[in-house]
Amino acid sequence: MHPHLKEVLFTREQIAERVKELAEVVSRDYEGKNPLVVGILKGSIMFTVDLLKELSIDAEVDFMDVTSYGYGISSSGEVRILKDLSTVAHGRDILIVEDIIDTGNTLLYLKKLLTGRQAKSVKIISLLDKPSGRKVDIDADYVGFEVPDAFIVGYGIDYAERYRQLPYIGVFNEEFLIKE
Numbered sequence: 001m002h003p004h005l006k007e008v009l010f011t012r013e014q015i016a017e018r019v020k021e022l023a024e025v026v027s028r029d030y031e032g033k034n035p036l037v038v039g040i041l042k043g044s045i046m047f048t049v050d051l052l053k054e055l056s057i058d059a060e061v062d063f064m065d066v067t068s069y070g071y072g073i074s075s076s077g078e079v080r081i082l083k084d085l086s087t088v089a090h091g092r093d094i095l096i097v098e099d100i101i102d103t104g105n106t107l108l109y110l111k112k113l114l115t116g117r118q119a120k121s122v123k124i125i126s127l128l129d130k131p132s133g134r135k136v137d138i139d140a141d142y143v144g145f146e147v148p149d150a151f152i153v154g155y156g157i158d159y160a161e162r163y164r165q166l167p168y169i170g171v172f173n174e175e176f177l178i179k180e
């Protein structure tokens with residue numbers, strides 16, 4: 001385990017197994033459709049790629065880069081678009097792929113934005129859900145695991161841009177917070 005982590009919550013193997021299960025459910029639900037799978041950068045990089053590999057249906061992929069945390073461990077509340085979709089959302093079945101829902105600010109913003117562009121449907125899949133963090137009323141349609149009230153890192157998820165490359169998911173040890 002990385003020395004800046006307090007504990008590992010999900011191993012590489014547990015994540016792979018859960019991603020496979022989620023992909024089976026998604027493939028069943030989108031049978032005969034050609035969804036636009038939208039990975040939200042940067043946190044969902046690993047989940048988006050691993051999920052795509054397990055889908056048994058045709059799908060297209062695109063990415064949006066949005067951010068609201070910057071270098072801290074609490075949401076600024078303001079969601080900023082750093083990169084928009086390259087694909088037209090109008091009329092598409094969109095599946096937003098997130099790594100974690102915490103306050104819900106990011107997903108509420110994205111769901112409103114894409115619904116406003118007249119997507120045919122907008123659903124959300126999030127690998128992790130932290131219900132204790134929620135500040136706005138939004139939930140994912142598909143969730144991999146619930147996580148406790150702690151700052152999570154690994155498998156794409158960062159603190160101050162670090163730890164994204166870890167193949168497992170764990171709790172960040174706040175003794176290693178960067179002090180300004």
Ligand SMILES: O=P(O)(O)OC[C@H]1O[C@H](OP(=O)(O)OP(=O)(O)O)[C@H](O)[C@@H]1O
Pocket residue numbers: 040041042043044066067068069070075098099100101102103104105106107158
């Ligand atoms: O439910 P919320 O409180 O909005 O938090 C969830 C979002 O916050 C993180 O993104 P971040 O802004 O850190 O960008 P990043 O993915 O590039 O790290 C995470 O990847 C989610 O997108």
Ligand code: HPA
Pocket residue numbers: 069100101102103150151152153157158159
């Ligand atoms: O627990 C978290 N860890 C990392 N990034 C996050 N963004 C929202 N919640 C988290």
Ligand SMILES: [Mg+2]
Pocket residue numbers: 043069070157158159
């Ligand atoms: Mg982040």
